[in-house]
Amino acid sequence: MVCAGTGCVSCGSLQLRERLEAELKDRGLADEVKVVITGCNGFCAEGPIMVVYPEGIFYKKLTPEDVPFLVEEHFLKGRPVQKFLYTGPIVKEKVPLLKDIPFFEHQVLRALRNRGLIDAENIDEYIARDGYAALSKVLSSMKPEEVIQEVKTSGLRGRGGAGFPTGQKWEEGRRYDSFPKFVICNGDEGDPGAFMDRSVLEADPHSVLEGITICGYAIDAHQGYVYVRAEYPLAIHRLNIAIEQARNYGLLGKDILGSGFDFDIGIYPGAGAFVCGESTALMYSLEGKRGMPRIKPPRSTEAGLWSQPTVLNNVETFANVPPILLKGGQWFASLGTEGSKGTKVFALTGTVQNVGLIEVPMGTTLRKIVFDIGGGISDKREFKAIQIGGPSGACLPSSLLDLEVDFDSLDDAGAMMGSGGLVAMNDSTCMVDTARFFTDFSVDESCGKCVPCRVGLKVMLNILNRITTGQGTMEDIDLLEQLGKHIKSSSHCGLGKSAPNPVLSTIRYFRNEYEAHIKEKRCPALVCTSLIKFRVDPEKCKMCGLCKKACPMEAITWEKKTPAVINVEKCIRCRSCIQACKFTAIE
Amino acid sequence: MEASKIDRIVRQYGARESAILAILQDIQAEEKYLPRETLEYVSQKMRIPMVHVFRIATFYNALSLKPRGRHKIDVCLGTACHVRGGDKILDKLERDLGISVGETTKDKRFTLESVHCVGCCSLGPVAVIDGDVHGRLSQEKVPGLLKDFK
Ligand SMILES: Cc1cc2nc3c(=O)[nH]c(=O)nc-3n(C[C@H](O)[C@H](O)[C@H](O)COP(=O)(O)O)c2cc1C
Ligand code: FES
Numbered sequence: 239m240v241c242a243g244t245g246c247v248s249c250g251s252l253q254l255r256e257r258l259e260a261e262l263k264d265r266g267l268a269d270e271v272k273v274v275i276t277g278c279n280g281f282c283a284e285g286p287i288m289v290v291y292p293e294g295i296f297y298k299k300l301t302p303e304d305v306p307f308l309v310e311e312h313f314l315k316g317r318p319v320q321k322f323l324y325t326g327p328i329v330k331e332k333v334p335l336l337k338d339i340p341f342f343e344h345q346v347l348r349a350l351r352n353r354g355l356i357d358a359e360n361i362d363e364y365i366a367r368d369g370y371a372a373l374s375k376v377l378s379s380m381k382p383e384e385v386i387q388e389v390k391t392s393g394l395r396g397r398g399g400a401g402f403p404t405g406q407k408w409e410e411g412r413r414y415d416s417f418p419k420f421v422i423c424n425g426d427e428g429d430p431g432a433f434m435d436r437s438v439l440e441a442d443p444h445s446v447l448e449g450i451t452i453c454g455y456a457i458d459a460h461q462g463y464v465y466v467r468a469e470y471p472l473a474i475h476r477l478n479i480a481i482e483q484a485r486n487y488g489l490l491g492k493d494i495l496g497s498g499f500d501f502d503i504g505i506y507p508g509a510g511a512f513v514c515g516e517s518t519a520l521m522y523s524l525e526g527k528r529g530m531p532r533i534k535p536p537r538s539t540e541a542g543l544w545s546q547p548t549v550l551n552n553v554e555t556f557a558n559v560p561p562i563l564l565k566g567g568q569w570f571a572s573l574g575t576e577g578s579k580g581t582k583v584f585a586l587t588g589t590v591q592n593v594g595l596i597e598v599p600m601g602t603t604l605r606k607i608v609f610d611i612g613g614g615i616s617d618k619r620e621f622k623a624i625q626i627g628g629p630s631g632a633c634l635p636s637s638l639l640d641l642e643v644d645f646d647s648l649d650d651a652g653a654m655m656g657s658g659g660l661v662a663m664n665d666s667t668c669m670v671d672t673a674r675f676f677t678d679f680s681v682d683e684s685c686g687k688c689v690p691c692r693v694g695l696k697v698m699l700n701i702l703n704r705i706t707t708g709q710g711t712m713e714d715i716d717l718l719e720q721l722g723k724h725i726k727s728s729s730h731c732g733l734g735k736s737a738p739n740p741v742l743s744t745i746r747y748f749r750n751e752y753e754a755h756i757k758e759k760r761c762p763a764l765v766c767t768s769l770i771k772f773r774v775d776p777e778k779c780k781m782c783g784l785c786k787k788a789c790p791m792e793a794i795t796w797e798k799k800t801p802a803v804i805n806v807e808k809c810i811r812c813r814s815c816i817q818a819c820k821f822t823a824i825e
Numbered sequence: 826m827e828a829s830k831i832d833r834i835v836r837q838y839g840a841r842e843s844a845i846l847a848i849l850q851d852i853q854a855e856e857k858y859l860p861r862e863t864l865e866y867v868s869q870k871m872r873i874p875m876v877h878v879f880r881i882a883t884f885y886n887a888l889s890l891k892p893r894g895r896h897k898i899d900v901c902l903g904t905a906c907h908v909r910g911g912d913k914i915l916d917k918l919e920r921d922l923g924i925s926v927g928e929t930t931k932d933k934r935f936t937l938e939s940v941h942c943v944g945c946c947s948l949g950p951v952a953v954i955d956g957d958v959h960g961r962l963s964q965e966k967v968p969g970l971l972k973d974f975k
Contacts, residue, residue: 244944244945245947247958248945248948248957248959248960430902430942431904432946433944433946436944468887469940506846507850509849509850509887510886510887511885511886523846526845526881527881587904587905587947587949588904588908588909589908594947659904659946661904661905661908661946675904676904790917790920790964812913812916
């Protein structure tokens with residue numbers, strides 16, 4: 239099994255496969271060993287990745303040049319090759335089996351049940367792992383109302399951000415008697431730092447198609463659409479293949495599995511507008527209009543696409559549907575917390591050791607995610623904050639590491655589940671700059687329809703710019719808080735309603751950093767360049783010369799046994815020297 | 826763009842309003858941007874008012890009304906790439922190419938743009954050149970990255 243998710247492909251996994259197949263053929267092993275290309279395995283930090291079954295031996299960071307040796311040792315002599323195995327983070331021992339690696343050990347795979355196990359471009363492999371069994375069961379033995387009841391029992395809540403109960407949404411979609419009705423799958427995934435939906439679509443497109451079709455049956459719709467962002471060409475490619483195969487197998491189209499139920503699915507590529515992830519904006523975009531949200535009600539379940547009843551769900555939500563109907567809502571609800579059932583997929587990125595895609599039960603603590611699965615902070619740095627929920631989310635400090643993550647606990651902490659991006663930040667991150675970064679993003683992506691969002695966010699950004707350049711006043715903090723509250727309460731859509739969260743949460747948890755910027759004109763993390771002096775402290779300087787090497791402008795003079803000096807005239811304030819210095823001697 | 830090519834693209838999707846975005850994207854894929862005459866032709870062909878075509882063409886980040894260079898570099902400035910130094914990659918590219926983000930080099934070799942996340946966050950910082958993702962970048966890797974493009 240060679241991983242061919244976007245991450246591993248860009249590290250060269252396709253060349254790896256070619257070489258592997260050629261080598262196996264040369265050695266006469268082509269009949270015994272089958273090379274399968276899978277979707278994202280999740281452990282992207284170690285890509286390109288290969289797993290050899292039946293044992294489940296995990297090889298990492300392979301290159302085509304490694305192949306001959308690997309084939310010789312592993313497949314001919316039957317010895318796992320030590321040097322490509324994973325080394326444990328604490329006890330420095332080789333861990334040959336995938337299931338024993340801590341990154342995988344703590345995960346529970348439901349939405350990602352087939353990851354790394356099937357070839358995403360081959361429907362037979364999906365079917366071999368109970369694929370389309372749920373659809374067949376539903377069409378042959380369940381009434382639409384029973385399907386909806388089962389989803390309600392499961393307690394599944396939408397994975398797109400807001401956590402709306404899926405069963406209830408379907409029930410509403412069924413209730414309105416206006417035809418045609420539509421099902422839409424939201425694969426816009428605009429949150430920066432998130433790639434869950436991308437991986438699901440690339441690794442297991444059929445599970446999403448099956449979920450959409452079941453929804454179609456439940457609400458009496460005959461057409462579905464998948465809206466995928468244009469930045470995800472591989473996902474679109476695999477979806478196209480999957481739809482074609484499903485049609486050939488009679489799993490899409492007219493009279494599915496002889497049940498008399500007709501349903502088809504089309505793909506619609508988005509074009510890079512964050513706000514199009516919002517449900518009403520997405521529907522306008524699908525209609526060929528500008529993707530701008532409208533005021534609800536009416537809800538989309540009453541008047542959605544072309545003003546017809548429409549159920550819109552997220553990719554991961556749909557991927558969760560087939561096992562619910564196959565194994566029952568009770569089974570699904572057996573994991574998770576009181577208000578949030580099942581599991582959640584997170585994209586764990588930023589400055590942790592093990593970046594990648596993970597799936598854990600709802601209610602897992604942040605600590606477990608960051609330290610047990612993520613392997614802790616990389617580069618020997620300290621943990622500072624974890625950003626959850628993308629630009630509508632919040633930065634949570636280390637005091638909240640024991641928070642059990644579910645929809646409600648995050649709400650209480652002033653954060654949001656969002657779509658599942660988790661970005662870990664170490665002590666070299668400035669929280670004011672981070673707040674500015676997200677506000678800048680939201681200003682950019684605001685559709686401009688309503689005033690609080692269009693103008694208010696811009697004002698917030700100006701204030702933040704003032705603070706990061708050392709011109710802020712203490713009143714600015716209050717002003718930010720007031721503005722933030724007003725924008726939240728008076729904006730039209732979810733973008734404005736949540737865009738102040740990064741600012742409000744950083745003020746709430748990292749107020750001291752704002753104060754340092756304002757009162758002391760100092761950026762504690764040395765990020766805001768206007769507040770850095772770019773001066774070498776001769777006391778702290780260990781005269782190693784690393785800063786001189788790092789400087790792209792030759793603005794640093796240094797000779798052996800003398801402290802370095804920065805020539806401020808030449809300096810372009812790029813901070814390369816600060817990052818190079820191991821002794822924090824530059825201030 | 827020749828009329829026959831546009832006709833072909835329009836025919837493929839049908840002259841429905843809902844197809845406009847897909848049609849413009851296909852045109853852009855071939856032309857690298859949306860020339861004014863082409864938009865006017867599309868407007869007539871599809872019987873959609875020019876203002877509406879413009880409304881779409883100016884709303885989406887992926888669509889451009891300005892000519893672009895032969896190769897397009899998108900530097901990711903999404904959150905994950907930001908915390909791993911995506912802005913420094915952009916700085917370096919701006920310096921090496923002598924242009925600012927959003928601009929095209931004089932010799933039309935490169936257009937430099939920024940994006941918010943391409944979904945390869947675990948490889949951050951990331952840049953996409955002509956659709957290929959290059960991950961785990963550093964300032965030192967930038968010159969090597971550019972040298973193979975004509
Ligand atoms: C500005 C904005 C952006 C959004 N982006 C996405 C997105 O990229 N993907 C997504 O599934 N939902 C997104 N949503 C949430 C959708 O509006 C909608 O609630 C969700 O897709 C419903 O599916 P679910 O019930 O399965 O979660 C966004 C909402 C807002 C306000
Ligand atoms: S943040 Fe850069 S690829 Fe996601």
